[in-house]
Amino acid sequence: MFDYTLKINKKASFRFTLTRWILLLLAVFGIFILIYRLINGLGATTNLSDEWPWGFWIYMDLILSALGACGFAVAILTHIFHVEKFKPLARRALLMSFFCYVLVFLILFIEIGRWDNFYWFFISGAFTSPLYEVAICITLYIIVQVFELLEVWGDRYKSWVKHITRFFLPFFVLLACIIPFGQEAAYGALYLAMPTKLNVIWYSQFLPWACLITSFSGGLCFVAAEYYVHNRHYKKTSDDAMIRSLLRVAGAFILIYIVLKFVDLSVRGAWTEVFSGSASGNMFLVEFIVGSLVPAVLIFSPMIKKSMYQLIAAGCGILGVLINRFDFVFVGMADYANVSYFPKWTEIWIVIGLTALVVLVYLFAIENLPVNQGKNDEKPDIVSRPPTGIIHLSKSEQNSVSE
Amino acid sequence: MSSNSAVLFNVAKCIGCGSCTVACKLWNDLEFGENNAHGFDAKLSADSWTVVQYHTIENNAGQNVFRFAKRQCMHCLEPSCASVCFANAITVDENGAVVYSPKKCVGCRYCLIACPFDVPKYEWNKVFPSVMKCQLCADKLAEGETPSCVSVCPTGALIFGDRDELLEKAHAIIATSAATENMEATHYVNEVYGEKQAGGTRWLYISDVPFAELGFPASVPKKSIPGIVHDYTKWKPGVFLGAAAAFSAIGLYTKRRLKIEEEKASENGGENNV
């Protein structure tokens, strides 16, 4: 009874199911609170204070950006290293990454106190500020991604757009692979300005680079996890071997992180703090074991052949990033702040609403854009998979199926 | 006219009258709220750009004494708040005052969290809030006047002047006090707080009781925070250019290799890569 298909034109449509109606409801609710927040200010709608000027929203920005690294991590593999077997993932990762960053941008907009001055930062040129680096890189990256997505869109809907964008594509892809180095590392650099506040376990010149490395592994794990969830949802078969290779790459980054973090803690003599039994020490152990050691062991053991363990490894990789960011945004700063902070319901519900909205748009996009195919549709699909579900097929897809 | 402005605060001379806090509020048009700007629980807030905090401290002679610490923005030589500002809303003026301009501020609150002395405060309850902190009375300095709080101090605990001269003076006071044998005389701690902290600040403090007991953060690094952040930022252009060069080279190489492989595959009988 909840089934309703929205027809936009001959090629594009969107089918509403019960879950999607709920998502829509959440989105509408979230947007109402968002407007309430814009009208009433931060004091009325958040638990932020002079002791905790940054809270839940900044945390969301950090983790969404880290997961959004999926786009450029896969792009580097497929378009720089030309690993052909990952090509089927390229457009999907791009789309996921794009929506992560759109969400980051929306949250950044509600997070700042003077949204009426928002435009100022574009022209300020505050090059010494890591936050500026974050915002500028994200803005540029979103623009580049829009361009890349135009190519995907043109692929099905307007062939002249496709031809024009394809001509410039190599340049934009190169940009898309480089710009994110800016924001991913700068997120860590934000906290370099708090030498007296952030716990010694995380406070280090290594922090920005740690964020960069873990965003690679986290992003790749995100692609892997989404791949399984997605295929389950659309009842498609999965290519386990491809995901295994993808996780190997993620595993390599996790190993690099483990080694470097080990060196970092040793050089600065921070191990005593790790094993001191303090909240920070314990949380670091959780982060390190669950998010780094467990996935590393899983990925480089024979178990990884089974898709269930792949999913667990990917989940741990994602969790590792989530806990890591949580640790240096909250746990490592808590001793200094000396008062507690818990987000107000409005803070949380705005994020839930915006996320629901973005998920809906993502679902719409993935069902109406040719994202699940090889990059060059002049050539047949590299991995041709049975096209079931409600995905509309482009001509080339249909051809490759009938072959 | 530009100057190397600074203020020297002598803890031993302050009587905790709170005149400076009143003068500051009057000059800057701040509200007199319920929170005391001087007292044991006085804390910097959006309405109080300066407070005088009361402390009961045991001195060298083992007696419990009252000591008062006037707190406000330290006006760092290399201010963290200005360097991290999202929108260049905080700048250093020609007299060295670290000044905030609400017109440019986007309200990211990075300055609040990045100030090692926890100075900037936010107007949380306003719809369009501003960051609030002492401006070193920049408007008065521009006219060649002394800051409001300094001008009303009845005991001479606050002295306004040139930073280098004040530092000299501070060290001279410390040295004379160390030389005297008189147990009744004030004996200063051998440190000028603010001379080195966070790369040096324009508010300087001398005291006869340890600074940590007056609530001054002891762990503030000598290196300025912009300097610390720069240790990261300086690598960035290299990272971008390096990545661009490396990616272009790798991209061209792997693409070529792919082509050769494909050609080979088609020579070996065509479409077996489908």
Ligand code: SF4
């Ligand atoms: S004390 Fe804090 S607010 Fe004042 S100039 Fe230094 S960093 Fe900025």
Ligand code: SF4
């Ligand atoms: S809150 Fe305003 S003044 Fe402070 S760092 Fe952000 S933009 Fe700059």
Ligand code: SF4
């Ligand atoms: S210098 Fe001016 S703004 Fe700063 S505390 Fe004194 S009176 Fe207030």
